[in-house]
Amino acid sequence: MGDTAAAQRLRLLQAEFVQPTRSGPGDGRTPTRAHSTAPINLGVLQQIQAAVQEVETHTRAAAPEAGPFTDPRAERVYDWARQQTAHLDAERQQAREALIYRQSMEHALTTGDTSVVRRQPCPACGCWGLFWREAQHKAVCVNRYCTDEQGLARTWTLAHLAQQYIAERNSAAARAT
Numbered sequence: 337m338g339d340t341a342a343a344q345r346l347r348l349l350q351a352e353f354v355q356p357t358r359s360g361p362g363d364g365r366t367p368t369r370a371h372s373t374a375p376i377n378l379g380v381l382q383q384i385q386a387a388v389q390e391v392e393t394h395t396r397a398a399a400p401e402a403g404p405f406t407d408p409r410a411e412r413v414y415d416w417a418r419q420q421t422a423h424l425d426a427e428r429q430q431a432r433e434a435l436i437y438r439q440s441m442e443h444a445l446t447t448g449d450t451s452v453v454r455r456q457p458c459p460a461c462g463c464w465g466l467f468w469r470e471a472q473h474k475a476v477c478v479n480r481y482c483t484d485e486q487g488l489a490r491t492w493t494l495a496h497l498a499q500q501y502i503a504e505r506n507s508a509a510a511r512a513t
Protein backbone atom coordinates (compact mmCIF):
# COMPACT_ATOMS: atom_id res chain seq x y z
CA MET A 337 0.00 0.00 0.00
CA GLY A 338 1.50 3.29 -1.07
CA ASP A 339 1.52 6.63 0.67
CA THR A 340 -1.32 7.88 -1.47
CA ALA A 341 -3.74 5.14 -0.40
CA ALA A 342 -5.48 7.27 2.22
CA ALA A 343 -6.13 10.09 -0.24
CA GLN A 344 -7.35 7.72 -2.94
CA ARG A 345 -9.72 5.97 -0.56
CA LEU A 346 -11.12 9.25 0.71
CA ARG A 347 -11.74 10.34 -2.87
CA LEU A 348 -13.47 7.02 -3.55
CA LEU A 349 -15.69 7.54 -0.50
CA GLN A 350 -16.76 10.93 -1.81
CA ALA A 351 -17.41 9.58 -5.28
CA GLU A 352 -19.43 6.61 -4.04
CA PHE A 353 -21.41 8.08 -1.20
CA VAL A 354 -21.38 11.84 -1.17
CA GLN A 355 -21.67 13.13 -4.70
CA PRO A 356 -25.37 12.80 -5.70
CA THR A 357 -24.70 11.62 -9.24
CA ARG A 358 -25.08 7.87 -8.93
CA SER A 359 -28.03 6.17 -10.56
CA GLY A 360 -28.54 2.67 -11.87
CA PRO A 361 -26.25 -0.27 -11.18
CA GLY A 362 -22.82 0.31 -9.71
CA ASP A 363 -19.49 -0.67 -11.11
CA GLY A 364 -19.26 -3.77 -8.94
CA ARG A 365 -17.11 -2.39 -6.20
CA THR A 366 -19.97 -1.84 -3.78
CA PRO A 367 -22.89 -3.88 -5.10
CA THR A 368 -24.96 -3.69 -1.90
CA ARG A 369 -24.99 0.08 -1.88
CA ALA A 370 -25.40 0.89 -5.55
CA HIS A 371 -29.14 1.37 -5.15
CA SER A 372 -28.99 3.53 -2.07
CA THR A 373 -32.13 5.64 -1.85
CA ALA A 374 -30.41 8.59 -0.21
CA PRO A 375 -28.56 10.63 -2.82
CA ILE A 376 -26.12 11.89 -0.22
CA ASN A 377 -24.97 9.70 2.64
CA LEU A 378 -24.74 12.19 5.50
CA GLY A 379 -23.00 9.66 7.74
CA VAL A 380 -20.15 9.29 5.27
CA LEU A 381 -20.04 13.03 4.67
CA GLN A 382 -19.66 13.56 8.42
CA GLN A 383 -17.01 10.86 8.58
CA ILE A 384 -15.00 12.63 5.90
CA GLN A 385 -15.34 15.98 7.65
CA ALA A 386 -14.33 14.41 10.97
CA ALA A 387 -11.32 12.74 9.36
CA VAL A 388 -10.12 16.04 7.86
CA GLN A 389 -10.71 17.81 11.17
CA GLU A 390 -8.72 15.17 13.06
CA VAL A 391 -5.73 15.43 10.72
CA GLU A 392 -5.84 19.24 10.86
CA THR A 393 -6.01 19.28 14.68
CA HIS A 394 -3.22 16.71 14.96
CA THR A 395 -1.04 18.65 12.52
CA ARG A 396 -1.52 22.04 14.17
CA ALA A 397 -0.83 20.56 17.61
CA ALA A 398 2.51 19.22 16.32
CA ALA A 399 3.31 22.27 14.17
CA PRO A 400 1.58 25.35 15.65
CA GLU A 401 2.91 27.57 12.83
CA ALA A 402 0.83 25.63 10.32
CA GLY A 403 -2.20 27.65 9.30
CA PRO A 404 -5.64 26.16 8.82
CA PHE A 405 -6.22 23.59 6.08
CA THR A 406 -8.21 25.51 3.48
CA ASP A 407 -8.12 23.31 0.38
CA PRO A 408 -11.70 22.37 -0.62
CA ARG A 409 -10.45 18.95 -1.78
CA ALA A 410 -10.63 16.90 1.41
CA GLU A 411 -8.22 14.24 0.19
CA ARG A 412 -5.45 16.84 0.00
CA VAL A 413 -5.32 17.00 3.79
CA TYR A 414 -2.83 14.13 3.94
CA ASP A 415 -0.27 15.79 1.67
CA TRP A 416 -0.84 19.04 3.53
CA ALA A 417 -0.17 17.34 6.89
CA ARG A 418 3.05 15.80 5.55
CA GLN A 419 4.26 19.16 4.21
CA GLN A 420 3.51 20.98 7.45
CA THR A 421 5.30 18.40 9.64
CA ALA A 422 8.17 17.31 7.34
CA HIS A 423 10.68 19.15 9.55
CA LEU A 424 9.66 17.42 12.78
CA ASP A 425 11.49 14.55 14.46
CA ALA A 426 11.05 10.95 13.35
CA GLU A 427 8.76 10.09 16.25
CA ARG A 428 6.22 12.76 15.34
CA GLN A 429 6.36 11.88 11.69
CA GLN A 430 5.71 8.26 12.62
CA ALA A 431 2.68 9.32 14.70
CA ARG A 432 1.38 11.28 11.70
CA GLU A 433 1.81 8.32 9.36
CA ALA A 434 0.05 6.02 11.85
CA LEU A 435 -2.89 8.44 11.96
CA ILE A 436 -3.05 8.59 8.16
CA TYR A 437 -2.80 4.82 7.87
CA ARG A 438 -5.57 4.34 10.44
CA GLN A 439 -7.83 6.68 8.49
CA SER A 440 -6.95 4.86 5.29
CA MET A 441 -8.16 1.60 6.87
CA GLU A 442 -11.32 3.33 8.13
CA HIS A 443 -12.12 4.66 4.66
CA ALA A 444 -11.67 1.17 3.18
CA LEU A 445 -13.90 -0.40 5.83
CA THR A 446 -16.62 2.18 5.13
CA THR A 447 -16.66 1.10 1.49
CA GLY A 448 -17.01 -2.51 2.66
CA ASP A 449 -13.40 -3.52 2.05
CA THR A 450 -12.38 -5.54 5.13
CA SER A 451 -9.23 -6.92 3.47
CA VAL A 452 -7.26 -4.06 5.04
CA VAL A 453 -7.66 -5.84 8.38
CA ARG A 454 -6.79 -9.31 7.05
CA ARG A 455 -3.55 -7.89 5.66
CA GLN A 456 -2.25 -7.12 9.17
CA PRO A 457 -0.60 -9.84 11.29
CA CYS A 458 -2.02 -10.32 14.78
CA PRO A 459 0.18 -8.23 17.14
CA ALA A 460 0.10 -11.02 19.76
CA CYS A 461 0.52 -14.31 17.88
CA GLY A 462 1.67 -13.07 14.46
CA CYS A 463 -0.89 -15.11 12.52
CA TRP A 464 -2.72 -13.73 9.47
CA GLY A 465 -6.13 -14.47 10.91
CA LEU A 466 -7.59 -11.12 11.87
CA PHE A 467 -11.14 -10.34 10.84
CA TRP A 468 -13.27 -7.24 11.28
CA ARG A 469 -16.06 -7.17 13.85
CA GLU A 470 -18.13 -4.11 13.01
CA ALA A 471 -20.21 -4.12 16.22
CA GLN A 472 -17.09 -3.74 18.33
CA HIS A 473 -15.27 -1.68 15.73
CA LYS A 474 -12.25 -3.92 16.32
CA ALA A 475 -10.24 -6.61 14.61
CA VAL A 476 -10.50 -10.05 16.19
CA CYS A 477 -7.86 -12.82 16.05
CA VAL A 478 -9.21 -16.11 14.71
CA ASN A 479 -6.50 -18.22 16.41
CA ARG A 480 -8.32 -20.14 19.18
CA TYR A 481 -5.15 -20.18 21.30
CA CYS A 482 -4.69 -16.42 21.03
CA THR A 483 -6.75 -15.21 23.99
CA ASP A 484 -6.59 -12.62 26.72
CA GLU A 485 -6.56 -13.20 30.50
CA GLN A 486 -10.29 -13.94 30.47
CA GLY A 487 -9.92 -16.53 27.74
CA LEU A 488 -11.59 -14.32 25.13
CA ALA A 489 -10.33 -13.89 21.59
CA ARG A 490 -7.89 -11.00 21.37
CA THR A 491 -9.21 -7.83 19.77
CA TRP A 492 -7.29 -4.88 18.35
CA THR A 493 -8.19 -1.32 17.55
CA LEU A 494 -7.38 0.11 14.14
CA ALA A 495 -5.10 2.62 15.88
CA HIS A 496 -3.06 -0.22 17.38
CA LEU A 497 -2.78 -2.04 14.05
CA ALA A 498 -1.79 1.16 12.28
CA GLN A 499 0.95 1.92 14.82
CA GLN A 500 2.30 -1.59 14.46
CA TYR A 501 2.28 -1.37 10.66
CA ILE A 502 4.06 2.00 10.52
CA ALA A 503 6.64 0.99 13.16
CA GLU A 504 7.50 -2.17 11.25
CA ARG A 505 7.61 -0.34 7.93
CA ASN A 506 10.02 2.20 9.42
CA SER A 507 12.33 -0.41 10.92
CA ALA A 508 12.34 -2.33 7.64
CA ALA A 509 13.32 0.88 5.85
CA ALA A 510 16.08 1.49 8.41
CA ARG A 511 17.45 -2.02 7.86
CA ALA A 512 17.46 -1.54 4.10
CA THR A 513 19.69 1.56 4.25
Ligand SMILES: [Zn+2]
Pocket residue numbers: 458459460461462463477478479482490
Ligand atom coordinates in the same frame (compact mmCIF):
# COMPACT_ATOMS: atom_id res chain seq x y z
ZN1 LIG B 1 -3.53 -13.66 17.50
